[in-house]
Amino acid sequence: MKAILFDPFSGASGDMIISSLIDLGADADKIREAMELAACVDVEISKTTRKGISAHSVNVATKKEGSLTLAQILERIKPLGLPQEIISDAISVFNILGKAEAKIHGVALDELHFHELGQEDAIADIIGACTAFHELGLKQHRIYCTPISVGMGFIEFSHGKFPVPAPAALEILKEYSLPWQHGPVEGELLTPTGAALLAHFVNEAGTYPPVRTELIGYGAGSRDTAVPNVLRVISGEIDEALISDRIEVLETNVDDVTGQVLGNLIDELLRAGALDVAIIPATMKKGRSGHIIQVVAKPGDSEKLVRRIIEETGSLGVRIIPIKHRLIAHREIGKVEIAIDNKIFPISIKIARDLRGVLLNISAEFEDCKRAAHESGIPVRDVIRIAEEEARKTVS
Incomplete structure (x- = not known):
């Protein structure tokens, strides 16, 4: 099966995603036309290098200042005459951004007024990225993403400084369970637009199956940093026909818990989000009869499930066993x-x-x-x- 792997070791932004897909083979002229059709911008696409790595670069120059509401953005892009799949993807990405911003600012989505994200260059980036995905036919691929490097330090907003990642980017990372890490350099490496595009297109985040590499693309960021400021994207073939799924196994031994309590525990854990629960009879130290409780869980659910096990059984500790991935149908x-x-x-x-x-x-x-x-x-x-x-x- 065909697969795409995004490797944002130096972060991700709208222009980096576009330029990496152009480097992978997307039609630069069609992408430029779509971006300039959707927004009041001039787009320059060129080759460059970052710390010796050859990459494509996309530079967007705005011809009009100001920002739009979400409703105004959607009203503008719907009649553009682009393929419906591109418009649908762009609408989904704007909604991801809108919901994140609305939650942060405590306003209804229909009352939200974008600031940086409603400007012409952001609109161009989203249309350009969706066009690139469409041009390469990537919606038919399985798309993976490694943990996203977000940078370090603080970024300036009109209302003060915030630590990276930006609040909207962090909200998207949380909502779509995209794993992230600080570093490797000072400054903002992951933009809200980059986070929203990955959230929409990526199928699996964190781990990926063995890949036979066929093509590699590099998209340059605007800054020259201590590490190559590029987004790497890999196209290839995965051998397996099953889905790779990240899980953890929670395990504890108990020797003084009744069968009724254990039966109720199974129901409680499944209601709380456990993927599977097993109670295994065991012989404990000094020949005592007991049970091993094993729970299969998504990593984000482990803490609440461990708390439930301790509350229900009186266990003093639960082992968390990380699993690289399991294969599921x-x-x-x-x-x-x-x-x-x-x-x-x-x-x-x-x-x-x-x-x-x-x-x-x-x-x-x-x-x-x-x-x-x-x-x-x-x-x-x-x-x-x-x-x-x-x-x-x-x-x-």
């Missing part, structure tokens, strides 16, 4: 209807596929099958078999 939910004794029962079906769309497994939702078994009087295992056979007739 793409899952979808379908529905079939089965007839038993002239009565129709709707049954939900879980469908597992790999990234190539190959069907791996079909399983019927147990609670639906149990209800149908109770109402029809036939064994639940027979209901499961009937539902899964019916699903295989319709799911290819």
Whole structure:
């Protein structure tokens, strides 16, 4: 399967994303035309170097001062005559920015007035980046992103100084679970526009599967810093057909907790966001009987799940075991209807596929099958078999 890997070791901005995709092979003339159509700007695209690394550079010069509201921006870009996919992507990116700004300033989205983000160069950057993605056909690729370097120190705003990352960029990083790190140089390396574009286009962040590299692109930032100020993007082929997913395993041993408490703990943890819970019988020190509690969790959920385990069991500590990644199938939910004794029962079906769309497994939702078994009087295992056979007739 084709894959794209963004490697923002020196941050990311709108112009860096555009120039890296041009370096990868996107049509520079079409991108320039789209940017100048959408905004009152002059766009210069050229080759440059950053600490000896050859890269493309995009320089946007504004011809008109001022900023627009979100509604004004959307009203401007919708009738541009660009392909609908580009317009749809741009609208999504502006909404990501708008929601972040609205939350920070405590105003409704429809009342928000962009400042820096509503200026002509920001509008041009978003249209240009969406055009570049469209030109390269990257929406059909699996897109990955390594942890984003955001810089260090403080940045100046009209209302004072803020530490990097900027509040809007940080809000987007949080909302879309994009991992980030400080450094490697002073100053702002990740802009809100860069964060919003990555949030919209990236499928997997943090880790990525083995890649056979085919093409490499470099997009230069505007400054010359102590490290090469470029965004690296890699195009290649991934070997695996399953999805790479970041998880952690939480584990603790208990020897004085009743079965009723452990049964309730499973329900509590699943409600709190655990991906899976297992209770394993174990022989503890001095021959005592006990249990090992194992929980599979998303990294961002680990702390609240650990707290719940401690509260419910009295455990004094929970081990957190980081896993590089697990491989999972793409899952979808379908529905079939089965007839038993002239009565129709709707049954939900879980469908597992790999990234190539190959069907791996079909399983019927147990609670639906149990209800149908109770109402029809036939064994639940027979209901499961009937539902899964019916699903295989319709799911290819």
